[in-house]
Amino acid sequence: MPQRVESSVVVEAPVSQVFNYWRTLENLPNFMSNIEEVRSVGNRRTHWRVKGPLGAKLEFDAQTTQEQENQTIAWESLDGNIETSGEVRFQELGENRTRVEVSMNYADPPGGRLGEVGSRLVANPQVMVDQDLQNFKEIMEGRATPEEIQQRPAAATAQSGLVAFITSGTGLAVVGGLALLLLLRRRRGGGSRGKKSRIVFEF
Numbered sequence: 001m002p003q004r005v006e007s008s009v010v011v012e013a014p015v016s017q018v019f020n021y022w023r024t025l026e027n028l029p030n031f032m033s034n035i036e037e038v039r040s041v042g043n044r045r046t047h048w049r050v051k052g053p054l055g056a057k058l059e060f061d062a063q064t065t066q067e068q069e070n071q072t073i074a075w076e077s078l079d080g081n082i083e084t085s086g087e088v089r090f091q092e093l094g095e096n097r098t099r100v101e102v103s104m105n106y107a108d109p110p111g112g113r114l115g116e117v118g119s120r121l122v123a124n125p126q127v128m129v130d131q132d133l134q135n136f137k138e139i140m141e142g143r144a145t146p147e148e149i150q151q152r153p154a155a156a157t158a159q160s161g162l163v164a165f166i167t168s169g170t171g172l173a174v175v176g177g178l179a180l181l182l183l184l185r186r187r188r189g190g191g192s193r194g195k196k197s198r199i200v201f202e203f
Contacts, residue, residue: 005125008101009133013140015092018100019070021140022088030146031135034128046075050082058082083107100136104129 011018021027025038025046036057037049044064052058060082066074070092076085084106091099106125135152138144 003106015098018098
């Protein structure tokens with residue numbers, strides 16, 4: 001099922017400064033944890049390289065569909081292995097105060113229902129967008145540099161560490177081995193009903 005994620009933040013900076021930083025799409029990797037690179041390929045088109053579920057690398061081209069000075073920037077993907085679109089709205093709240101509102105749309109991920117379940121387990125788009133906007137705010141307000149932001153662990157990846165381990169080759173081997181061990185112990189210990197066995201998973 002397609003997902004829509006919305007978030008907003010108030011930045012203590014002039015709307016022109018905030019808009020100009022975002023309109024330079026090459027700046028997005030500075031504060032968006034899942035984006036590795038955005039580069040212009042001409043004619044309002046950009047090429048994106050992003051981190052996908054379970055460490056996959058995904059690439060796609062996007063077209064800027066709307067750009068209104070100090071008001072709106074919108075884009076949508078054109079091809080590749082991601083179908084997504086987004087819009088950022090800028091509202092001047094004062095001379096040095098700007099509200100930034102983001103809407104992101106994600107189409108069904110590759111792999112149908114299974115792919116959707118996997119993508120939700122590995123990365124929470126809402127958590128990711130909320131964190132990205134906080135990162136953007138800190139850069140705009142001079143409270144953090146892009147280098148400092150990029151060194152921080154992404155909030156969305158913290159919840160995915162266990163899932164990533166379990167679905168990796170090592171994780172599957174460990175879980176499968178423990179399940180087999182439990183099954184063998186149950187078969188062997190059929191006669192000793194008074195004893196209870198316990199397996200503890202530690203990560």
